[in-house]
Amino acid sequence: MTILFLTDNFPPEFNAPASRTFEHCREWVKAGHKVTVITCxxxxxxxxxxxxxxxxxxxxxxxDGINVIRVWTFIAPNKGAVKRSLDFLSFAFSSFIAGLFVKCDVIIATSPQFFTALSGFFLSFFKRRKWIMEVRDLWPESIQAVNAIKTSSIIRALEKLELFLYRQADRLVVVTDSFKENISSRGISPDKIVVIKNGVETSRFQPRSKNQDILRQLNLQRDFVIGYIGTHGLAHGLDFIVKTAKKITDNDIRFLFIGDGAEKNNLIRRTRELGLENFIFLDPVPKNQVPDYLSVLDVALVPLRKSSTFENVIPSKIFETAAMNKPIFLGLKGETQKIITQYHAGVCFEPEDETDFLEKLSVLRRNITTGEVDYAEGCRNLARDYDRRKLAGDMLKAIIEVAPARAN
Incomplete structure (x- = not known):
């Protein structure tokens, strides 16, 4: 089978969408299929x-055997509605033009944002091929959750586009059970929706001793390290963490934030205003170095802003940290909270609730320091059940069901 995949995030970018797409495509190539990715x-x-x-x-x-085509786009930082929209639209146009010249049996287009999926729809129409829409976020609902766009007419137009694409796709692949429930409740047949959750490449993320070189470089040898690795964006609620950290009385607790994003400079400025000396901010590190930095953590922090929209998401970083036996300190309700609780892989606090954050942090720290509670087995079980190779195989089955290989 020949698969054409449209995505605006792909390695060497290191965010969750890029990793998911790359690791799935690589497994499909190993299974004997030909995969072409169009990206920016x-x-x-x-x-x-x-x-x-x-x-x-x-x-x-x-x-790794994947044919990668990169096309021109209007490049803009991950902030500002107008410039980001031009970025999205330009990729939709460029990917559509490039896709016309790629032979394929099936087209996959991943969202958010929906303009990539729109490119997939038009390619499907002109090439007379089935197409699959991968829904990694409920966009534009997630935009409203962070007030990125406040104009109601724009939101309504995006919602109409959203439903149009859901109806036109031959199959929808979503990343949470909640997404399936949400979409099917809006008139889309649940029979066309398949849930393929995020996961972890367990061959790369494995338990290991703390990297002593990194501990020495950052002067963290004697500290209890709470770490966040990922995008510093509006949705992640890191400003709440900074504000609440002012009330932490344990002097040996340190926060290690690694990554970049629209809010990073604001976070650094806020720590200086509050006189906080227990924060370390690092630039993004290459994907192959992430396990080394995860190894130095005592706790992996996974927060999001308080919003019912985010109760439907499952941050992919929980799988990588679990694979390394790092207890998860989760600030999120909904489906992710159920996973962490079910596997006993960490402790959950009420999003953006200072009192609960401080109380649960104290509990988590005591459990880890005294060994009173062991989270390692739960983390191992979680990572095993969400192994990326298995999930890639499940998605491949869904693709073949929609579009068996054909002569081009």
Whole structure:
């Protein structure tokens, strides 16, 4: 089978969408299928093209057997509605043009944002191929949750586009059970919706001793380290963590934030205003170094802003941290909370609730320090059940059901 995959995030970008797409496509190639990915030149999240790349009209490369086509886009940082919209629209147009010249049996387009899926729809129409829409977020609902767009007419237009694409897709692949419930409640047949959750590449993320070089470099040898690795965006609620940290009385608790995003400079400025000396901010690290930095953590922090919308999501970072036997300190209700509780892989606090955050942090720290509670077995079981290779195989079955291989 030949698969054409449209995505605006792909390695060397290191966010969750890029990892999911790359790891799935790589497994499909190993299974004997031909995969072509159309993407843009790597620039997420700061809107700056990575070293070694140039934003040009078209280029081709191969990554682990995957044919990668990169196309020109209007590149903008991950902030600002107008520029981001131009970014999205330009990729939709460029990916559509490039996709016309790629032979395939089936087309997959991943969202958010929906303009990539729109490109998939038009390619399906002109190439007369089935297409699958992967829904990684309920967009535009998630935009409203962070007040990124406040104009009601724009939101209504995006909602109409959303439902149109759901109806036109031959299959929907969603990443949570909640997403399936949400979409099916809006008139979309549940029979066309398949849940393929996020997961972890367990061959890469495994328990290991703390990296002593990193501990020495950051002067964390004697500290209890709470770490966050990922995008510092509006949705992640990291400003709440900074504000609440002012009330922590334990002097040996340190926060290690690794990544970039629209809110990072604001977070750094806020820690200085509050006189906080227990925060370390680092730039993003390459994907292959993430396990080393995860190894130095005592607790992996996974917060999101308080919103009913986010109760439907499952942050992919819980799987990687669990695979390394790192207890998860989760600030999120809903489906993710159920997973952490079910597997006993950490402790959950009420999102953006200072009192509950401080109380639960004290409990978690005591359990880890005294060994009173062991979270390692729960983490191992969680990672085993969400192994990326298995999930990639499940998605491949869903693809083949929709579009068996055909002669081109």
């Amino acid at each position: 030149f790597p620039n997420f999240p700061m809107g700056k093209v990575y070293e070694g790349y140039k934003n040009k009209l078209y280029s081709k490369e191969t990554m």
